[in-house]
Amino acid sequence: MEKSSKIYIAGHSGMVGSAILRRLQAAGYENFVLRTSGELDLRHQPEVQEFFRREKPDYVFLAAAKVGGIVANNTYRAEFLYDNLMIEANVIHAAWQNGVKKLLFLGSSCIYPKMAPQPLKEEYLLTGLLEPTNEPYAIAKIAGIKLCDAYRAQYGCNFISVMPTNLYGPNDNYHPENSHVLPALIRKFHEAKRDNAPFVTLWGTGAPLREFLHVEDLADACYFLMERYDEPGFINIGVGEDLSILELARLVRRIVGYTGEIRHDLSKPDGTPRKLMDVSKLASLGWKAKTGLEEGIKNVYKAYSKNLS
Secondary structure, eight states: OOTTOOEEEETTTSHHHHHHHHHHHHTTOOOEEOOOTTTOOTTOHHHHHHHHHHHOOSEEEEOOOOOOOHHHHHHSHHHHHHHHHHHHHHHHHHHHHTTOSEEEEEOOGGGSOTTOOSSBOGGGTTSSOOOGGGHHHHHHHHHHHHHHHHHHHHHOOOEEEEEEOEEESTTOOOOTTTSOHHHHHHHHHHHHHHHTOSEEEEESOSOOEEOEEEHHHHHHHHHHHHHHOOOSSOEEESOSOOEEHHHHHHHHHHHHTOOSEEEEETTSOOOOSEEOBOOHHHHHHTOOOOOOHHHHHHHHHHHHHHHHO
16 A cells, blocks of 8 residues: 555444554554544445545455444344445445455454364354354355455455454443443453442353454554455454453453452353464464553553543
């Protein structure tokens, strides 16, 4: 990308999009075209087509999506499938129509089969059944990958797809019902400490293993791949290490400074047993995550506490 290139970041106000924007600004890029969801509804094809026709961006980072944790995914199944299908179909099609030089589509590690071998290699896509609770979101993201590949195969479009692992960082969602596990735990332990609660309830057994990537590292990887990667299919972005949900809860408890008990609500689902990314493909290109999990959570909690005060 030239420093003068016009860059459209779809979803620039979200956690991922805002991190990509900060990373590109730090690299000296200034020519951005940005719209909030209130200014441009990416689910509405005429609006998207008019936007691309008028603005003619050179490069697109497609980070816009309807996202949420296990409850939101399982509750709003229709919206998670419909909204995400419409967003990616409209943006990818308009990018082809208007001669975008390169597009990067962001997916999610939930695209992999529930019982796929670990760690998750890119070739395991579509080799088994998905986790039922987030199947609609996963299907939408798989469709996005295939759309990028189809436009590449049929029209020669330079559209690439990346699959990040579980993310955390600035602009995360701390909603008590719709958040992902890490921000949910930060909020739970913070409020328990504030209220002198005797215990915090952890969903499920705490046995599932999860990997966590700081969103600033993801943004750096996206910039790296936009500059250096050009292949069909997709590439994993992660740290290559995981820990159990219970271990994560204990780590958050220690960082927050809460001294109460952790109890389990076994009526709640565990979700996928393990989702560890195989990041050897990305490592072979020369990129590796820099932020350690404990350091990352400490920084996130510091910012969270500051925002509350």
